[in-house]
Amino acid sequence: MNHREVAAVLTYAGRLDPRLIRTEPGEADNQLDTWHELLDDVPMATGQGWDVREIVRKRIVSSPYPVLPADVAREWQAHRRERLARHTDPTPRADPDNPEAWRAELLAARDAVAAGQAAPSAHRGITAGRHRPGLKDQLAAVGSYIPPAVRAELAPYRPARAAREAAIAAGGPDVLGVPCDWCHAPEGEPCRRRRISLDGTARGNAPRATAHPGRIDRALAAQAQQASAA
Incomplete structure (x- = not known):
């Protein structure tokens, strides 16, 4: 976030918790600089479930203490870790014989997921349970893996x-x-x-x-x- 975005967050936080309001010009400038120092690499909002204002609001509701910029920064780091934990590296389109390009594409994909610019890429999993309707009919249509003639030869x-x-x-x-x-x-x-x-x-x-x-x-x-x- 830049200074203007941090100032907007402080204005929002001060409206919810007046203890965060600084009336002296010097104190207000120091507060803005401190928040910007810790939240410089934290986005204001992403399209992937992150909004600083929501984090500030939850923190004010759940804690009796004034919200600190470090609280927001820690929430952002936890959000990044959670997204990367749900991410599975897709196969890069780069030439596998070019390790530099291969690695650069992997890192770029991870950075995009961590920054909230792209959704995590998950493993393709089973979408139905054991008792899927029609499963027995499908298996019966497939037939046996062992042909009847081979099964007869194996009987002895x-x-x-x-x-x-x-x-x-x-x-x-x-x-x-x-x-x-x-x-x-x-x-x-x-x-x-x-x-x-x-x-x-x-x-x-x-x-x-x-x-x-x-x-x-x-x-x-x-x-x-x-x-x-x-």
């Missing part, structure tokens, strides 16, 4: 998954959708072969192509519960 090498897919396709329960109480296989993992040795400890950890009967019963119960809830 992953028997548990093949049996699971065949059961689900036939309308049966998803046996891997529940944990196994016998071998303690977690949800999504195939059952394991467990043999009890003479000392009572479990031996063997090879995956089974089929689930344990107890797990199948639990999956059937879960399927029936889901059907009744629907």
